[in-house]
Amino acid sequence: MAPAKPRVLYWFRTDLRLHDSPALKAALDLKPECLYPIWCWDPHYVYRARVGPNRWQYLLDCQSDLSASITKLNPKSKLLVLREAPQTVLAKLLKAWNISHLVFEKDTDAYARERDEHVISQAKEAKVAVIVKMGRTLYDPDELVKANGGKPTMSITQVQRAAEKLGEVTKPVPTPESLPNPGDISLDFEHTQPSPKPDFNDIQRDDKETSYTHLAGPKGDFAVPTLSELGLKPATTQHRGGETLALRALDEIISNTTYTATFSKPSTAPTAFDPQSTTLLSPHHHFGSLSVRLFYWRVKDILREYKGKQSTIPTNLVGQLLFRDMYFGAQAALGYSFAQTSSNSHCRFVPWHLPSKVDPSNGLITGHHHIDSPEAESWFDRWKWGKTGFPWIDALMRQLRQEGWIHHLGRHAVACFLTRGGCYIDWERGAEVFEEWLIDHEVSCNSGNWQWLSCTAFYSQFYRCYSPIAFPKKTDAKGYFVRHFCPELKDFPDKFIYEPWKAPMADQKKAGCLIKGDGQETEEGGIRVYPKPMFDFNARRTICIDAIKSAYRVNLYGDNPRVKDGTWREL
């Protein structure tokens, strides 16, 4: 029987917070008799996405913190963690708890759209009203795309123009002061908690689909699980999640008015790590433990009052959030294809491989090896595990693996190095590694930025490559960053810190580290070993630039039979 007063199922997903949540506000505006705050483990996240222990930890932090905050507002309530896929569990919950309204934040990720359509149609069948509100970006990505003439947003100028049509970003909504009770939480069905494979890194791709076990877990208590209950190794990152920490971090940033008003991304140091030089709010934005609109408006308030010279869009903090919206808009328009080259109408096709030579008569690549060649595969592995022999690249990849976050320009450096500025390996493979290790991994931002860095979309100045030697020297001539993340190099003289292979043997011995091998060995005769560079960077840069030039020409004139309308097709 339909309930007399609204009974709300509030489904937390990308919005693990109580502050500035338009969806939660809409739920509370119904003045419900009861509100069930739930989270469902989504097998898409548990099984299909690559999620390392650091991001798991961050997610569990967010859930625990949210649950505690809910209980503070109503001691009878907490986050109810469901151990089943939304596509199957929600319909059962709607019935078991006699729900009248299902409410959640809008998610424009390709998979989320499919999932939500499915859930919405189930709710409609059950005569349950569904309320969906946007709160994840400054602008609703679908509205942004509409205001951009129905096209994906591929530049910051397009975002700005579209934003002008849409008007100012909506102001944050107030944080609730109380929450309704949940109703009876007993279930007439059992649910189990899926467990990820203990160490994602050590397993082969094919194993991933088949070898997960289902961990029964404590049933019926709806508790946030721990990493060990999930069968995961402990996290190695010091970065912790949750709305409480997010709001504290935001207060700290905003209290430094000069930092906030003069923030200019290109002049922040990618080598700064303790503390970092940018806000490190991205994981909070990813999990929704910090509202981007709250961040935006608090920055705007500072900019309105600040008397000194301010930085401007696109390098200032507002500009950074607009970049985020740009990638969300591009993905909203292109769907699944945005995260890949195949059938992505806006991603240039590049035949990623190891071009050994460019034919000077026509500028086309000759005698190239396919990506599967042992050399490319070993370059990829050495890049991933921080053993390229280029200390700047290795330190960044080790920081990424250990801490789950690296500075934006550090991401530039390693992404350029893997693709068009060194290895000439497909950006999609690099994006997969980022997906696994980043704590702020966002499908749209990750895919979009990888396309930018590989010059396949958004950006095309392929002749501008990052040198792994000159670039870090600009902000860290003494190599503190490298010494920290590659401790085997910590006693190298400053002048060799980015090029240790140039150090004479006597210096190497004095520093207690020999430069030799390909990264397989870590010590020899009790002395530590750091690998030789895996290639001559300057030679590779020239080869890559020539190859990209040729790939651009192929894209432009379509003289590659495998490329049609800018996309790859099998012959």
Ligand code: FAD
């Ligand atoms: P700040 O410089 O303090 O910026 C403030 C906020 O603006 C960030 O928290 C973030 O939400 C947003 N932002 C800033 N720069 C960008 C950008 N270029 N694109 C999108 N949003 C931005 N960002 C992600 O959030 N998730 C990803 O998966 C991701 N993958 C990336 C992959 C590559 C190859 C590159 C080059 C960049 C990637 N970025 C990604 C963008 C950017 O590096 C991070 O958002 C940023 O470094 C986060 O640090 P911060 O919070 O200190 O940023």
